[in-house]
Amino acid sequence: KAGVTQTPRYLIKTRGQQVTLSCSPISGHRSVSWYQQTPGQGLQFLFEYFSETQRNKGNFPGRFSGRQFSNSRSEMNVSTLELGDSALYLCASRRITSGVSGTGELFFGEGSRLTVL
Amino acid sequence: TQLLEQSPQFLSIQEGENLTVYCNSSSVFSSLQWYRQEPGEGPVLLVTVVTGGEVKKLKRLTFQFGDARKDSSLHITAAQPGDTGLYLCAGAHTGTASKLTFGTGTRLQVTL
DSSP: OOOOEEEOSEEEEOTTOOEEEEEEOOTTOOEEEEEEEETTTEEEEEEEEETTEEEEEOSOOTTEEEEEOTTSOEEEEEOSOOGGGOEEEEEEEEOOOSSTTOOOOOEEOOOEEEEEO | OOOEEEEOSEEEEETTOOEEEEEEESSOOSEEEEEEEOTTSOOEEEEEEOSTTOEEEETTEEEEEOTTSSEEEEEESSOOGGGOEEEEEEEEOTTOTTSOEEBOOEEEEEEO
């Protein structure tokens, strides 16, 4: 079956611009999470969406936002880009097997690599 | 703030050697996962351990969860070039399985 699909794979923006990244989860997976990966900070949790509702949020400023659609596809948006936002943004989907936030393997996409100049 | 420290950060070994990667935390986790990430790809789950003292084996890989559920180790026997990659441990708390706290990572290179 198809894996987690993220678009675009690569993009370059300048400071002050905004960016929207898209994620299509594995069919049947209703939970979508976003992570930021940088060489200095490693992988950090941004937020999780389930049934179009944000369920968990990491420690990122309000410039980082997301949403989930009825078909479980998700988007994340970063406004007023800063140089430090340059990173690999990873999306992961999960089939909820035990309650809303129960267990279930996370499947990651290949990521969207954002470069801010 | 990184709550999971991995050691070593980098490891370059020859094929056939054994190695151990450590993942340590001051926090207790309800479960701990190990991932491997290759260049240009997202992390791929290797194993999940949930019980203190648990040991799981995946072919040449042996994973252990500390008794206090604060630390874990990954041991690879007879490493092969295909084991090359970034190894990440990640902890989860009860009720927040998608909100993983990732370790600092161990980059392993196995040469012929």
